Amino acid sequence: MFVPCDGLHPPQLRDYSLILPAVSVGNVGQLAVDLIISTLNMVKVGYIYTDCLVPMAGSDPYAVSIGKSELSINAEVYFLAERKLAVLQIRSPVIKNKSKAFRQMLVSWIKRSEFAQVILLSSSHAYQRDDQQLLGTPFRYLVTPAMQNSVGEALRDLHWKEMETVAAYPGVSESEKRIWIPGGGITKSLYTDSCTEGIHLAVLLKFCSEGDNIPDAFSLVNYLNEWMPLVEHSIGDSTETPAKLKIPNSWRLLFGSGLPPALF
Template sequence: MFVPAAGEWRPPAECSLLLPAVSVGNVGQLAVDLIISTLDMPKVGYFYTDCLVPMVGNNPYATSEEHAKELCINAEIYASSDKKLAVLQIRSPLIKKKSRAFCEALTSWIKKCAFTRVVLLSSSHAYQRDDTQLFGTPFRYLVTPTLQTMVADTMKELEWKEMEKLSLYPGINDEEKKTSIPGGGFTKRLFEDCCSMGIHMAAVLKFCSEGDNIPDAFALLDHVNRWLHLLDLPDDVGTAHWKIPSSWRLLFGSGLPSALF
């Protein structure tokens, strides 16, 4: 359920929604952090749900000591009217067995807001790739049938690679295949729900491993930026200038206390 931060907020006409999946390496969430910080997007509300692990913390995008005192919770919505873009940032994992309820609540809100398109940023375990996925680009995408007709030419022009369907019984019966996104969190379930509800949705993911996933977040965002044009590219440079949020200074903790030495 959407709860406005102040007053009432409605998405503008032809507004897109961008959100992350809580997946391997938190790549989608890190990429969304970069978008919010770079575009200086104001908070417009919260997505209230009992499906996420509760959490509270300081403002992750604070630019001054005063702003640092503001609080953030597990699911917040930011928006840019100039870009016609809304961003849902998710900061905590789903509670066990709450995935279906969360996706139902999310798709219901998406339908109510009538977003032009929904883009989910996700990731998948690199070590669980099929042999055919070991070569070429580490990026994959999925689009719902309703969006496929609208972006087919664009995806072909960008030379993006669609997520392969893998055999249910490799070497025994290669006719039966399914979409598999190991480590992708609720990516597959949300995609299937959007397919059944006729929502214009695309999932863009990167194969990666746990560790320092900041480079993966930058790579995924640059990849998506080629399609969405969130930020203009500098001349003769293939990557945009994304602004790192202040909270990333403690991404790996505050370091060892000097008293130990």
């Protein structure tokens, strides 16, 4: 359930766009959401109280100075009224066997809040691509039937590639097809739930591998920015150039603090 921050009234989110990540390979969706929150200086308005995520608490990842006492937890909601934009950042994985309950909670909150559209940022294992996915762009998208009429043509005009279906039983039967997103966490199941519930949801994902996934996060935000302009571009208004993105201070220690000098 959504709980507003102390002293704040629950924000009215009707007709807002919601962006959220899937906890997936390389944490690309979460890193991309970090970039969006940091770049747009979004304000935290509450958090999602749930027992479906691994508990965690830490310092504010977007603090601009050392010593801020505010803590961050595993699922927080950020807000930008002038853009009619809300962002849910998820910082820990779903507990085993609680994926369905977590999805049901998300779907219920999305429907209750009456979001105009939901964008799920995700990733998938590059090494498990089908043959037809090996060529061309590493990005794919999916939209629910409820959203197809409103954005389907716009996405095709961008020459984006829709996620391909692959054989459900490769080598045995090629007639039965399915959507397969290995390493995508709840991506496919949340998409399926949204199709059933009539939610306007789009999935944007990138094929990638584990490692330094900061470049993948930058490219995924730029991919989103082609369709849903959130951030100004570096040179003029051309979508061919990268967007101006602000890296959170917490990323300085993304791979630890380095080797201690005492070792040498």
